[in-house]
Amino acid sequence: xxxxxxxxxxxxxxxxxxxxxxxxxxxxxxxxxxxxxxxxxxxxxxxxxxxxxxxxxxxxxxxxxxxxxxxxxxxxxxxxxxxxxxxxxxxxxxxxxxxxxxxxxxxxxxxxxxxxxxxxxxxxxxxxxxxxxxxxxxxxxxxxxxxxxxxxxxxxxxxxxxxxx
Numbered sequence: 385x386x387x388x389x390x391x392x393x394x395x396x397x398x399x400x401x402x403x404x405x406x407x408x409x410x411x412x413x414x415x416x417x418x419x420x421x422x423x424x425x426x427x428x429x430x431x432x433x434x435x436x437x438x439x440x441x442x443x444x445x446x447x448x449x450x451x452x453x454x455x456x457x458x459x460x461x462x463x464x465x466x467x468x469x470x471x472x473x474x475x476x477x478x479x480x481x482x483x484x485x486x487x488x489x490x491x492x493x494x495x496x497x498x499x500x501x502x503x504x505x506x507x508x509x510x511x512x513x514x515x516x517x518x519x520x521x522x523x524x525x526x527x528x529x530x531x532x533x534x535x536x537x538x539x540x541x542x543x544x545x546x547x548x549x
Contacts (some may be wrong), residue, residue, distance in 0.1 A: 391415075391422035396457045397474035399448055403460055403467040404496065406475070409440035412448060419455075426454035468497060472504045476537035486533035487514055506536045 398415035401407045416433040428451035435443050449459040460467035475489040493504045494511035501508075510533050516522040517529065524532075 388419075388423045391419040391424055392455060392457060395419045395424075395455075396452065397470075397477065399452060399457075400460050400467055400470040401474050402444065402448075403462045403464075404471045406471060406492065406496070409435075409444035410437050412444050413437075413440050416451065424455060426451065428454050468501055469503050472497075472501065472507070473540055476507075476540050480534065480537050480541070486530040486537075487511075489537065490514065490533050503540065507533065510536065 395412075395415045395418075398407060398412050402409060402412045413432060413435045416429055416435075419429060420433050428447060432444070432447040432451045435447070445462075452459045458466075460470050472493055475484065475492060478484045479486055479489045490507045490511040491514070493501075494508040497504055497508070499505060499508050510529055513522055513524065513532075514526075514529055517524065517526065522529075
């Protein structure tokens with residue numbers, strides 16, 4: 385069983401990925417269920433976790449903000465700059481946890497934000513490098529690009545910590 389802290393982080397990440405259209409509302413409901421099982425509890429979280437697949441698309445937008453608020457978590461407004469920044473970090477974390485290959489977050493971030501999000505610019509560039517490599521024009525190897533994506537993901541995750549640059 386995951387700890388309450390990891391369940392809260394997973395719920396927060398799923399919320400932000402949903403807010404940019406990266407995952408479905410049912411994935412948020414599943415994360416809410418997992419949070420309850422891990423020991424987190426609040427009235428709004430229980431209601432969110434009780435949503436059926438048929439209700440999720442309709443009910444998650446209204447239930448998610450109070451559920452996160454009752455748990456002391458942050459709700460990022462759908463499509464906001466804060467949501468986009470948090471989504472980049474959430475995708476990086478999913479890749480580092482082994483849920484995604486290194487190419488996947490780079491590609492998803494590039495496709496969703498292009499070169500318009502300064503925080504994710506390096507990942508967009510790395511996706512371009514993967515494309516060049518596939519066309520036979522790149523200088524590196526897939527393994528080198530994977531390592532560069534992992535390094536950038538770590539930088540993104542730790543850049544907000546005091547004393548880390």
